[in-house]
Amino acid sequence: MARLIIVRHGNTFDKGDTVTRVGGRTDLPLSASGLAQADALAHHFADTRFVAAFCSPLMRTRQTARAMIGMRTGSPALIVLPFLTEVEYGPDENQPEEKVVARIGEAALEAWERDATPPEGWRVDADALREGWRSLLERAAGLGAEDTALIVTSNGIARFLPDVVDVQPDDLDRKLKTGAWGVVEVDGATSCITSWNLRP
Incomplete structure (x- = not known):
């Protein structure tokens, strides 16, 4: 059956930075630790032949995806899908978490x-x-039985995938950690999350 590797981009903040809630309006690059995460993902999937690769327009997802598909002969073109862009956090965009919690509540x-x-x-x-x-799952249904596609997105977008798959683990935590991935297997019209929040 076909596989989709769903990846959340790497870190955009490093230790000692003031971490804020970064949404779709803020196009940050990967930080030093985020580049290291992208490199670790690239090494982990070095032997995986991706037949398709998708990401959002945001720099952090493009950097992660490019690291993973590399410059190997036969690597697919990276296709940008606007729906994969992170959500917009309105008044909480670029605010530290304590201010976000103070405004919206726990x-x-x-x-x-x-x-x-x-x-x-x-x-x-x-x-x-x-x-x-x-729509992506429908595309995946047309892939070959041994084909694997890469999708790099953000946490706010990935959390809506479980709503449309047919089967998922009972204890699935919607949040996908930075530099982590999940696997969706697609067999005809049936889709199943077989793993989630894996890291190299």
């Missing part, structure tokens, strides 16, 4: 982490994101 943040319910003020078109994932 309960709202927990609902986002658990159910992908956006807090007030965030710009998230959940239906469009789910439709984007459905």
